[in-house]
Amino acid sequence: MATDPAQSERADDTYDEFESRVERISNVGNAAGILRWDQEVVMPEEGTPARAQQLSTLSSISHELLTADETGKLLEELEDADLTDKQVAVVREVRRRYDRETSVPQELVEEISETTANAHPTWKEAKENDDFETFAPTLEKLVELKREYAEHVDPDADPYAVLFSEYEPYLDLETAERVLERLRDELVALIEEIDASESDLETDAFSGEFDDDDQETLARDVLDSLGYDWDRGRLDTAPHPFSSGTQFDARVTTRFEEDDLLGSITSTIHEFGHANYTLGLPDDGYGTPLGESRDLSVHESQSRLWENHVGRSRPFWEQFLPIARERFPELEDVTPEEAYEAANQVYDDNLIRVEADELTYHLHIVIRFEIERELISGDLEVADVPEVWNDKYEEYLGVRPETDAEGCLQDIHWSHGSFGYFPTYSLGSVLAAQLYAAAEDDLGDLTDDIRAGEFDALNGWLRENVHQHGCRYTTPELIEQATGEPFTADYFLEYVEEKYGKLYGL
Amino acid sequence: MATDPAQSERADDTYDEFESRVERISNVGNAAGILRWDQEVVMPEEGTPARAQQLSTLSSISHELLTADETGKLLEELEDADLTDKQVAVVREVRRRYDRETSVPQELVEEISETTANAHPTWKEAKENDDFETFAPTLEKLVELKREYAEHVDPDADPYAVLFSEYEPYLDLETAERVLERLRDELVALIEEIDASESDLETDAFSGEFDDDDQETLARDVLDSLGYDWDRGRLDTAPHPFSSGTQFDARVTTRFEEDDLLGSITSTIHEFGHANYTLGLPDDGYGTPLGESRDLSVHESQSRLWENHVGRSRPFWEQFLPIARERFPELEDVTPEEAYEAANQVYDDNLIRVEADELTYHLHIVIRFEIERELISGDLEVADVPEVWNDKYEEYLGVRPETDAEGCLQDIHWSHGSFGYFPTYSLGSVLAAQLYAAAEDDLGDLTDDIRAGEFDALNGWLRENVHQHGCRYTTPELIEQATGEPFTADYFLEYVEEKYGKLYGL
Structure with a gap:
């Protein structure tokens, strides 16, 4: 030195x-x-x-x-x-x-880029025609190219671990795998209990037709209520909602469907969580990793924390329902409890990931994770994907897709060559629970704050313990500093067991 | 070879x-x-x-x-x-x-860039306080830097010619000067005649208050009616309207003021002309000068052609007034002739360039041009600019600014270091008339087309003779090929003499 x-x-x-x-x-x-x-x-x-x-x-x-x-x-x-x-x-x-x-040689990067460009229309057509065979050769090619890619990055490592580290460089694959296995085992059991309970939640609270323009006004109300900084952001619509930008300009997109008011509210809150993280990065770090967000799991922890721990909580609906009623008088007779139940119903017969609830969601992820690992390691042939997919749905969720379009062809990610991406969705939810618990540990129970529409304390905690650090710390360091312990699924499982236990009277 | x-x-x-x-x-x-x-x-x-x-x-x-x-x-x-x-x-x-x-040495480029960045707030403050002296040192500095810049580009040339060629590289300064002198001499005389005629045009046709949203709908109607390609464009608002983009995506902006419906219509048509030029550039030239527009005079010829020769014509208002009445029933009693007169009133007591009509506009430009030339050559001191400015307004327009804010501080351009830019505004109008005359020479009188809202023939002619060539030809070559003769002010002067002669009964 x-x-x-x-x-x-x-x-x-x-x-x-x-x-x-x-x-x-x-x-x-x-x-x-x-x-x-x-x-x-x-x-x-x-x-x-x-x-x-x-x-x-x-x-x-x-x-x-x-x-x-x-x-x-x-x-x-x-x-x-x-x-x-x-x-x-x-x-x-x-x-x-x-x-x-x-x-990685530039020719390989270009070959992957070209193959994925062509893969997208092929996948789309295959999905439309429910014809996996049309997509199979492309999927095979992509698996092969991605294996080759991983080999270049680190010939001694498990190729799937290399691909995973593209999206989440600092949490090792063993940790991810351990967490996902635990989720699978405990959530399958919990969902079975829920199913057996035959409890009937109020799920019609948001049925009806809701005007797009009024939904947009309400989405702005949601963002206002959460404290979104309009001087550094904006709201627009996009077919696939996302948020993007920098600490000076972090924008939210959402979408509106006439028959899905609840979906637009939760999706807006989710994207707020992403944008709010970006807005919390330090101004003076702009242009270097000190002013950039950590990787996908941490980003997803921010969207999930706001979407689930805030937006799907009972006090949130106590506070927000009166605001929603101003835009939609037809919600007059809905009680906060009914809204809360509607936002948390568990759909164990749903086949589609993006429509899943807070519990079954992770089984959709686990299934993709298990299949991806075996595809990349060579233990599973592309031709066998549809059957393995359907078997796993039957095993974990008790429901078997009747078509590949609503089975293994449903998601776009593989046509992008994105193997190793899905796990970060679950890891983000798990981390959200750990961070939320740590925040309540420091700040006390947040129920009253949420009921009062008062998010400054929570947001201040996230700014101080997560956002302001940018990439200064690795993900494990960041988690340990913010929560006092290593990454763990304990808090997530406690949270869902308590919440859904009460909801379904288990 | x-x-x-x-x-x-x-x-x-x-x-x-x-x-x-x-x-x-x-x-x-x-x-x-x-x-x-x-x-x-x-x-x-x-x-x-x-x-x-x-x-x-x-x-x-x-x-x-x-x-x-x-x-x-x-x-x-x-x-x-x-x-x-x-x-x-x-x-x-x-x-x-x-x-x-x-x-040009990179340090000089950076010094100019830094000086102009700071010049903008200084100019703004000076204008707000009507205090030329605050801005004078900055203006002196910019004149000096721009002289230095020109010296690097071509030490043997007239520095103002070098600066002018930044915006209009292929029309030489002598040509520009000759044209501007002719405009000055002939327009001063014409405006005096108009003033002496004491004719009273109908100018209240568009007085009233017009809702912004309805103005926007009407702006879309205008663009529809002119044939704007919405698959490759969009309309938005901006404080200072502009248009920008490529042949695949050429966007228009406009602005709405409650008491100025006519201004928003003519500004939208003007920006359409720019975007329509860009959209006519060949797709397969994208990425090289073959798919890029010629310089500022040619671009301005396209906006002026649509704004003045189409949008300020009698047949346009015969066609468009019924459309405007659908959005604004209060225009029920306005006749096309009244709308036409309102769109063409000559304001000889107006001090502000951006509010000027088709005739006095060029005197505003000539005054700036004459002052710029002398500033750059060193024949005029910065300290004397306000007096010379006011004298020239008195001489050419018969009106003397009472403050520098509405005199030599009105425009932003000098604070950008843009010397040599203003002339292209007038040259564009002059070229618009020459091109329009050539189009009518080839296609016959376009009055009936405009009255029918039928712009395909005119636009096809512009595509074929101007747009599709990108930068393949130099500006003089392009003009000669499109019109059969060199750049000339003849057509512009004929056009205004005939149009305003009839309007004011001269």
Whole structure:
């Protein structure tokens, strides 16, 4: 470690040069983010050919800046230099991205990109025609390319672990697997109990037809009530809701369906959670990993915390129902308890992940996870996917898809070549419960706050313990500091057992 | 010139490499265009710090790609190679941009950029306080920097000619000057005649208060009626209306003021003209100058042609007034003739350029042009600008500004360091008349078409003779091919003399 002033000064210069480079890459990425938002939300339909070229140019510029020899040289110099803790964190994050991007040949990246571009229409057609065989050769090709990709990144590692680490670099696959197995075992049992209880929840609270414009006004009310910062955000609609942006400008999208008011409310709260995380990143970290969010599990923990622990809670509906009634007088006769029950009904006969409740959701994820692992390891042939898929649905959920369209073809992710992505959805929910418990541990029971529409304490806690750190800490470090213990499914399982035990009188 | 096949093949490879480079620069520029549209139209107000960094990164990447040694090497090779006519045009355009950007030291570019960034708030404050002296030192600095800039680009040329060529590279300053002097002399005389005629045009046709939402619906009707391609465009509002984009996605913005329905209609038609030019550029030229519009005068000719020759014509109001009445029943009693008169009243006592009519507008431009020339040549001191400004208004328009806020501080352009930009506004109007006359020469009188809301023939003529060529021809070549003669003010002066002669019974 350098200690004399001259050497420190050199390290400072090197770090400044490195930081400029990192900021440049970050700005190119954020520009691409705006272009993608624009494409999903406002771009005229025939704008695609030009937009595809613009995005491809930005992506290759970003790749070239990151993988340039100069970046490698700076990383090496800085890894030997005397840096502050924050600087060390930036170097660590950039090193990880640099190693990954330099280890995979550009031709393979391009082949994957081309194959997935063509895979999307093939998958869409196969789903429409309920014809898995049309998609099978593409899926085989993608599995093969992704295995090859993993081999380049780390020839000694389990290829699925390599793919998983693309989305969640700091939680190891064993931990993820242990958590998912526990969810599977305990949730299957809980859902069976619920099914056996034959309790009848009030589920018609939100049936009816709800005007789109009024739903939009209500979505703005939801965001107002949660404390969304409109000076740094906006709300629009998109066919597949998402949120994107930076700490200066984090936008929410949602969608409205006439017969699904509840779905639009919960989806808006979910996307608020993502945007709210982004808005909590420190302004002065903009352009480096210190001002960027942690990976997918942590991001999903923020959306799930707000969607489930706040938005599907009884006190939330006590507070929010009067607001909803102002927009929709037809909710006059609905009680908060009925709204709460409607928001938490468990559908054990549902086949579709994106329509799942808080419990069965994780079984949808576990099934995909188990199938993905075996596909990538070679223990499962692509041709056998539909049968294995259906068997698992029967085993875990007691319901068997009648078609592949509502079975293994339902999700778009595999056509993107995204293997290892699904688990982060469950890990995020699990982490949400752990963080929420820690927040209540520090702040006391939050029920009264939520009932009063008072979210400053909760949000302040999340800002202080999660958001403001950006990527300064690795995910396990962040979790340990925020909650005082390692990542665990205990809190999630406690939460669902208590909540659903009461709801269904178990 | 190379003629043997092996040499041709090498030229092809070199050209392909060159073209990829040019496309990359173009894609970065178009991405920046989307970011600027976003900033003006949808960005939340606190998004500025991040957006400024994103735009600055894209601009320096684009500068580096253009001025790289590799670009210079490719240009030299291609200038000796056997190329197609289209390829020669692309090389010519890129060479021009390359020479300019490599001739100016990057530090000077950055100093200008920094000075203009600070000049904007200074100008704004000076205008608000009607205090020219606050702005004077900044203006002096900018004049000095811009002189220095011109010296780098071409030490042997008139510095103002160099600055003018930034906006209009192919029309020389002598031509521009001749045209502007003719406009001044003939329009001053015409406006005096109008003033002396004491004719009273119907100018109250559009007085009243008009709801913003209904104005927006009507703006969409206007665009529908002109044939705007909504699959490749959209309409939004912006404080300073503009249009931007590419042939795949050319967007229009406009603004609505409750007491100025006519202003929103003419501004929408003006921006349609710009977007319609962009949409007429060839799809297969996207990414190179073959798919990019010519410079500011040609662009302005397209907006002015639609705004003035179509939108301020009698048959347009015969066709459009019934449509406007559907949105605004209060226009029931207005006749097409009254609407036509209202759209064409000459305001000789108006001090503000952006509120000017089709005639006095050019005197506002001439005054700026004359002052700019003398500022840059050093014949006029910054301190004397307000007096010279006011004298010229008195001389040409017979009205003297009482404050600098409504005098020489009214426009933002000088605070941007934009000297040489204003003339293109007038040159565009002049060219619009020349093109419109040539179109009628080919297609016959367009009155019946306009009265029927039938714009395909006119638009087809513009597509064929102007839009589809992108930057394949220089501006003088384009004008000569489209109209059969060199750039001339004859048609503009004939047009205004006939139109205003009849309107005011001269």
